[in-house]
Amino acid sequence: MSVTVYSNGLNIRRAVFSGGTAGDHAVGASYGLEVGDVIEQVIAVELSGGLLVSSANLTAEFTSPVEVADQVSNTGGTDTTGMVLWLFFADQNPNG
Numbered sequence: 748m749s750v751t752v753y754s755n756g757l758n759i760r761r762a763v764f765s766g767g768t769a770g771d772h773a774v775g776a777s778y779g780l781e782v783g784d785v786i787e788q789v790i791a792v793e794l795s796g797g798l799l800v801s802s803a804n805l806t807a808e809f810t811s812p813v814e815v816a817d818q819v820s821n822t823g824g825t826d827t828t829g830m831v832l833w834l835f836f837a838d839q840n841p842n843g
Contacts (some may be wrong), residue, residue, distance in 0.1 A: 754816075754837075760778060761833065762778035762800075763831060764830070764832055764834070766830035766831065767826075767827060769823060769825060771820045772827075773817060781816050781838070782812075783812050784840075785811050786813065787836065788835040789804070789806045789809050789819070790802055790805070790833040791805050791827045791830045792831045793829065793831075809824070814837070818820050820833075
């Protein structure tokens with residue numbers, strides 16, 4: 748897990764996981780995504796042979812704040828099957 752602590756006390760964490768059909772996406776428990784955490788950005792990246800094919804900012808499609816621990820949702824959004832998702836979120840309980 749990666750955590751960046753900004754001067755204003757905001758703790759931004761990063762998670763990387765596989766995309767899938769629009770809807771609920773499991774985020775590994777090791778990333779510490781909890782109910783109430785605020786999604787700051789979601790970037791979908793498509794690679795082929797190790798090279799970047801495309802990327803898209805899908806932040807607006809994802810429900811924020813997080814409603815289920817270790818899970819994000821973009822119900823009705825973009826199908827990201829075969830893509831890698833980069834999630835940046837504000838940890839609302841950095842000591843918990």
